[in-house]
Amino acid sequence: MCIDNDASVPTDAEPLIELTSADGSRFGAYLATASEPTGARLVLLPDVGGMRSPFRELARRFARTGADVLVIDYYGRTLGPAARGEEYDKKVSEGFDRELVLEDIAAAVAHLRASGDGPVYAAGFCIGGANALYAGTADLGLAGVIGICPYVGAMGASAALPEDFGSGIRVPVLGLFGGADTEVPSSVHENLGRDLTAAAVPHEIAVFDGQPHGFIEWDHFGRDGHAEAAADAWTRIGAFLR
Numbered sequence: 001m002c003i004d005n006d007a008s009v010p011t012d013a014e015p016l017i018e019l020t021s022a023d024g025s026r027f028g029a030y031l032a033t034a035s036e037p038t039g040a041r042l043v044l045l046p047d048v049g050g051m052r053s054p055f056r057e058l059a060r061r062f063a064r065t066g067a068d069v070l071v072i073d074y075y076g077r078t079l080g081p082a083a084r085g086e087e088y089d090k091k092v093s094e095g096f097d098r099e100l101v102l103e104d105i106a107a108a109v110a111h112l113r114a115s116g117d118g119p120v121y122a123a124g125f126c127i128g129g130a131n132a133l134y135a136g137t138a139d140l141g142l143a144g145v146i147g148i149c150p151y152v153g154a155m156g157a158s159a160a161l162p163e164d165f166g167s168g169i170r171v172p173v174l175g176l177f178g179g180a181d182t183e184v185p186s187s188v189h190e191n192l193g194r195d196l197t198a199a200a201v202p203h204e205i206a207v208f209d210g211q212p213h214g215f216i217e218w219d220h221f222g223r224d225g226h227a228e229a230a231a232d233a234w235t236r237i238g239a240f241l242r
Contacts, residue, residue, distance in 0.1 A: 018081045019072070019111055021103045027076025029108060031068065032059040038066030040143075040241045041112040043105055045124030045131045047214075048093050048155060050074045054221065055125075061220055062123070065238040068115070072108050074101060096127075096156025098134060105135050109142070119143030121241060125217060126151045126183070130161060133175075133192070137168035144172040144240060147192075148233075149184055149213050163187070166195035173203040174240040176233050178211035206236060 016028040028051060042062060046055040051073035059071040073081075078095050105122060112120050122145045124132040129150030136145040152161040166173075173196055177189045189205050196203040208215065208229040219230035 016081070017070070017111070019104070019107045021076075021100070021107050023100070023103060025077045025100075025104075026081040027104055027107075028073045028081040029070050029111070030056045030059060031070050032056070032063040033068050034063045034066050036066055037068060038242060039116060039118030040065075040067040041115070041118060041120045042067040042069045042241065043108040043112065043120065043122045043135075044069050044071040045101075045105070045122065045128030046071060046074075047126035047128055048074075048096065050092075054217070058125075058217065058220065062237075065234075065241050067121070067241050068112065070108050070112055072104055074104070076104075094156050096158060098131065098155070098158040101131050102135060102138055102140075105131070106138075106140055109140055121145065123148065123237070125149060126214065127155055133169060133173065134161065134165065136171045136173060137165065142171050144174065145169070146174045146176070146237060146240060148176045148216060149178055149181055150175070150188065151183055151213075152188055163191050164195055166192040167199055169196060169199070169201055171201070172240075173201060173205075174236060175203065175205045176216070176236065177205070177207045178213055178215050179207050179209040180211055181213040183213040204236065204240070206233070208233070 019029050044059050055071050059069040062069040109120050122132040122135045125148045129147035130152045132145045133147040154160045193205045211229045215226040216230045216233050219226035
């Protein structure tokens with residue numbers, strides 16, 4: 001998990017949006033609108049803890065790129081669509097299912113498309129980064145995907161993604177990795193870059209030397225030692241979304 005309770009932020013009072021997935025399940029989402037919109041829209045996928053307040057704060061940070069950002073929760077099927085506490089409960093994540101997450105992403109994409117004709121992207125942190133990359137293998141009409149320190153291992157009901165999962169991605173990719181990430185081995189970005197090159201998929205893979213898992217988030221929440229790398233990463237994210 002990228003963010004622990006040390007990164008808590010004041011719980012915002014803005015209401016959540018309730019979306020419905022293809023299987024009829026309802027789940028919560030939060031929309032951060034850009035003050036200087038470019039027309040881009042983004043589905044933001046949190047770490048395994050789901051849509052806690054730090055990820056609503058990160059949605060607002062993403063909105064500074066000019067994209068309207070919809071962050072979704074993974075746990076509507078078990079916790080319901082309403083706002084929930086900030087604590088991470090491992091028992092809840094036992095029901096995590098990457099295929100159901102794809103259905104939820106599809107519902108989020110449809111919601112964003114109802115607001116305009118601009119491109120829609122998916123991005124995520126940790127398990128959310130893997131979810132975003134995996135969404136690039138599905139026919140969701142995405143303009144591109146961003147994987148930030150993507151954890152591709154087993155989670156809940158889902159097995160680890162295969163080493164060559166990148167060969168199935170059909171949209172442009174931005175991959176951001178920490179060179180000192182102990183959760184995501186270097187083989188992940190090496191295999192991803194190899195497979196995307198072989199498939200002639202446009203991509204950029206950036207590895208930030210000495211940076212740990214979650215360095216972008218930790219910089220945003222005030223932890224020292226990540227400012228230069230995080231600023232570079234945000235520049236790349238902004239360019240990708242434009």
